Amino acid sequence: MTVPTLTLNNGVEIPQLGFGVFQVPPQDTKGVVLEAFEVGYRHIDTAQMYGNEAGVGAALAESGLSRDDVFVTTKLNNGFLEHDAALDAVKRSLDALGTDHVDLLLIHWPLPTVADYVARWRTLEQVYADGGARAIGVSNFQPAHLHRLRDETTVTPAVNQIEVHPYLRNDEARAAGQELGIVTEAWSPIAQGKVLDDPVLLRIAESVGRTPAQVTLRWHVQRGDVVFPKSVTRSRMEENFALFDFELSATDMADIGALDRHERTGPDPDVFDYVPAT
Numbered sequence: 001m002t003v004p005t006l007t008l009n010n011g012v013e014i015p016q017l018g019f020g021v022f023q024v025p026p027q028d029t030k031g032v033v034l035e036a037f038e039v040g041y042r043h044i045d046t047a048q049m050y051g052n053e054a055g056v057g058a059a060l061a062e063s064g065l066s067r068d069d070v071f072v073t074t075k076l077n078n079g080f081l082e083h084d085a086a087l088d089a090v091k092r093s094l095d096a097l098g099t100d101h102v103d104l105l106l107i108h109w110p111l112p113t114v115a116d117y118v119a120r121w122r123t124l125e126q127v128y129a130d131g132g133a134r135a136i137g138v139s140n141f142q143p144a145h146l147h148r149l150r151d152e153t154t155v156t157p158a159v160n161q162i163e164v165h166p167y168l169r170n171d172e173a174r175a176a177g178q179e180l181g182i183v184t185e186a187w188s189p190i191a192q193g194k195v196l197d198d199p200v201l202l203r204i205a206e207s208v209g210r211t212p213a214q215v216t217l218r219w220h221v222q223r224g225d226v227v228f229p230k231s232v233t234r235s236r237m238e239e240n241f242a243l244f245d246f247e248l249s250a251t252d253m254a255d256i257g258a259l260d261r262h263e264r265t266g267p268d269p270d271v272f273d274y275v276p277a278t
């Protein structure tokens with residue numbers, strides 16, 4: 001199955017479907033990512049916060065895949081608020097991943113009540129200028145945060161990685177991204193499994209002969225977002241990868257969109273202030 005790519009605002013191509021490794025235990029990560037590569041995934045979404053970049057790096061090294069064939073994203077952890085500390089943290093990520101550049105580097109959380117995200121964005125701009133990342137972006141940024149970056153900095157984020165699933169369409173943040181030429185990446189795309197028993201998704205899944213997870217992921221794809229479902233279960237990795245040989249009708253798309261309850265599974269970016277010790 002061929003995974004389509006989207007073109008980011010600096011011309012870099014990103015596979016629209018990837019594999020997320022949040023909550024994959026560090027000691028299992030190499031094996032899980034190698035399995036994901038076997039299934040066909042070529043886009044891995046990790047983070048300093050997940051503690052498993054070294055496992056991703058070990059899988060990259062052992063896979064025999066060319067570095068250019070895999071799109072790797074990592075994220076600057078919340079504790080690195082100062083320029084030099086953030087640069088050092090990025091260097092450690094590159095070492096752990098066994099590469100001299102990532103394809104995409106994100107600010108993980110804006111932390112608007114803790115520190116100035118504009119300063120962290122300038123650090124990412126430097127990493128980008130120095131070749132440590134082919135593209136830079138943000139995660140969990142609200143429209144006002146994106147507008148501040150537009151007004152006060154030089155490089156437009158390539159992506160905004162935000163929580164999106166049928167119970168949280170997150171229309172405002174997606175629309176701000178569209179206005180500014182920023183691709184939306186939908187995290188927790190199946191709401192960590194919470195949407196899978198929904199009667200509407202069950203009905204549509206039955207009608208198209210697919211599973212509720214496939215229908216949900218296909219909904220994201222048809223909306224034009226990037227997704228990277230996580231699973232440590234081989235059969236689910238395969239299920240989540242099989243999205244490009246069926247289509248949802250306009251009515252199915254609208255019915256899924258109507259499930260929005262503004263219900264987050266994760267923290268609210270306007271107030272999230274978790275800063276780990278570094």
Ligand SMILES: NC(=O)C1=CN([C@@H]2O[C@H](COP(=O)(O)OP(=O)(O)OC[C@H]3O[C@@H](n4cnc5c(N)ncnc54)[C@H](OP(=O)(O)O)[C@@H]3O)[C@@H](O)[C@H]2O)C=CC1
Nearest residue numbers: 020021022045187188189190191192213229230231232233
């Ligand atoms: N930037 C940010 O702040 C955040 C980013 N993310 C990113 O998004 C990725 C995906 O989000 P995540 O929170 O992991 O949640 P997901 O929505 O991807 O759901 C993962 C959960 O669903 C289960 N699951 C996966 N596929 C299926 C299936 N086909 N049928 C039934 N159950 C299934 C998994 O179980 P099992 O593994 O046991 O098979 C796991 O418990 C993360 O891994 C991370 O890369 C996530 C949260 C926040």
Ligand SMILES: O=C(O)C(=O)[C@@H](O)[C@H](O)C(=O)CO
Nearest residue numbers: 022023047049108266267274
């Ligand atoms: O998975 C991520 O990328 C996250 O940022 C989450 O872990 C988030 O920090 C969270 O769920 C905290 O409870």
